[in-house]
Amino acid sequence: MDRPGARIFDMTGRPMRGGGVVASSAVTEDEVLSEWIGQGYAFAASLPPK
Known part of the structure; x- marks a missing residue:
């Protein structure tokens, strides 16, 4: 969350x-x-399975 936008x-x-x-202005x-x-993918992949 430390990146702009x-x-x-x-x-x-x-x-x-x-x-x-x-924010779309950041992309x-x-x-x-x-x-x-x-x-986002790397974060989701690091979570334990539900």
């Missing part, structure tokens, strides 16, 4: 643990979008 996912005043939102190129997707 990133914030904790919070629609109701109760932040979603482990969730985040990236200016396909390469940047690929980095965000890669980070």
Whole structure:
């Protein structure tokens, strides 16, 4: 969450643990979008199975 444009996912005043939102203005190129997707995928893959 320390990258520009990133914030904790919070629609109701109760932040979603482990969730985040990236502002569209922070994703200016396909390469940047690929980095965000890669980070999200790596995080999800690190979680234990449900």
